[in-house]
Amino acid sequence: MTIFTMIKYFLQTQAFAFLSMIIFGTSCNGQVQKDLPKEKVSESKIIAAGQPKLIKTQGSQKSDNVNSSLQDKAGNLWFGTTKEGLYKYDGKAFTQFTVANGLISNGISSIVEDKDGKLWIGTEDGLCLYDGKTFSKVEIPLRKNLPPNKYRNTHNVFSIMQDKSGKLWFATIDGVYVYDGKSFTPFIIKEDGGGFMSSNHNVEYILEDKAGNIWLGGRNNEGVFRYSGKSITNFKITDQKEWNWAFPALQDKNGTIWFNNWSGAYRFDGKSFTRVAKKDGLTNDIVIRIIEDKKGNLWFGCGSTRGLSNGGICRYDGKTFTCLTTGDSRINNDVWTILEDRKGHLWVGTRNTGLWSYDGKLFTYFTEKDEEVNNSSLLPVGRQ
Numbered sequence: 001m002t003i004f005t006m007i008k009y010f011l012q013t014q015a016f017a018f019l020s021m022i023i024f025g026t027s028c029n030g031q032v033q034k035d036l037p038k039e040k041v042s043e044s045k046i047i048a049a050g051q052p053k054l055i056k057t058q059g060s061q062k063s064d065n066v067n068s069s070l071q072d073k074a075g076n077l078w079f080g081t082t083k084e085g086l087y088k089y090d091g092k093a094f095t096q097f098t099v100a101n102g103l104i105s106n107g108i109s110s111i112v113e114d115k116d117g118k119l120w121i122g123t124e125d126g127l128c129l130y131d132g133k134t135f136s137k138v139e140i141p142l143r144k145n146l147p148p149n150k151y152r153n154t155h156n157v158f159s160i161m162q163d164k165s166g167k168l169w170f171a172t173i174d175g176v177y178v179y180d181g182k183s184f185t186p187f188i189i190k191e192d193g194g195g196f197m198s199s200n201h202n203v204e205y206i207l208e209d210k211a212g213n214i215w216l217g218g219r220n221n222e223g224v225f226r227y228s229g230k231s232i233t234n235f236k237i238t239d240q241k242e243w244n245w246a247f248p249a250l251q252d253k254n255g256t257i258w259f260n261n262w263s264g265a266y267r268f269d270g271k272s273f274t275r276v277a278k279k280d281g282l283t284n285d286i287v288i289r290i291i292e293d294k295k296g297n298l299w300f301g302c303g304s305t306r307g308l309s310n311g312g313i314c315r316y317d318g319k320t321f322t323c324l325t326t327g328d329s330r331i332n333n334d335v336w337t338i339l340e341d342r343k344g345h346l347w348v349g350t351r352n353t354g355l356w357s358y359d360g361k362l363f364t365y366f367t368e369k370d371e372e373v374n375n376s377s378l379l380p381v382g383r384q
Helices: 003-022
Strands: 045-047 066-071 077-081 086-089 094-097 108-113 119-123 126-130 135-138 157-162 168-172 175-179 184-187 205-208 214-217 224-227 232-235 247-251 257-261 264-268 273-276 287-292 298-302 312-316 321-324 335-340 346-350 354-358 362-365
Touching (some): 066 108, 066 346, 077 108, 119 157, 168 205, 205 247, 257 287, 298 335, 312 335
Parallel strands (some): 045 362
Antiparallel strands (some): 066 077, 119 126, 157 168, 175 184, 264 273, 312 321, 335 346
């Protein structure tokens, strides 16, 4: 069972429980929740043009995702999937890479291009490096006295980040490791580990802020962690114990740091956390991804609560949410990755290995072997 299948199971079994809990949720530290304008409805449409198609060849299921994305220095787009390996899109055609091409796994969690132009690929079976010609496995030497993994015999690399000094950070099921170009060093927050999937890991996402602080977060932690380069500080996200964890997502142009979890998004102004959720204009409280575009808009990728609420994407311009939802259930599905390319177009990865492009007016669907696209105009949330 992959982490994403477990997330699906978790959402299905816990949806009613957490929805009832978050209705009464407030932001932490006693701060009063700020009311934000409700969503507007975009007038965009979905089109099914004769564009190139992302072809599924590995037998992926509806529960599989396009869940990571990157535009490299040459302008190529890369998309990692949970079952179909890695796709490269050069603007004309898709090229699929799988274990048959040298990948160590077809389950891709993360992709990062380093300062030398090499791609570091996090997979279910460990770390892979692509130099532009060949894929090679990179062994991360596990720290001494690492407790045995009680739940999974895998070496998932959940996320990768290169800091300003050039060091690479890897959040794995076996802990956090830092690579200085020569050797790996374990970065230990808690000796006893602890986490959602393993007795070892406690971090799934890593972020460096503009001041050079490293933020780390994962499920079943108590809050999030900030590493200043000298010491680690633990921050409480919320008073609700079940949701007192978060993934560090980004620092926006105003300096606000954003986090996300299955109860909403949280903005940190340097002093306290404020929760942003469905009541503020998002389609759902489950927030999976957050990015900032070149214009300073924030885009939120939401998960769907089966039979209760849509997922999809929402834009926040600093004042108002605009949620792009349609009668086509595929874009209303769980959104696992959002990428803005050099042209300012958004690329959105969803369930069922779905891939969309949005140019600000039109959606284009790129995944082959799927039902026909519904060419309906975008409709208000709850009125499909």
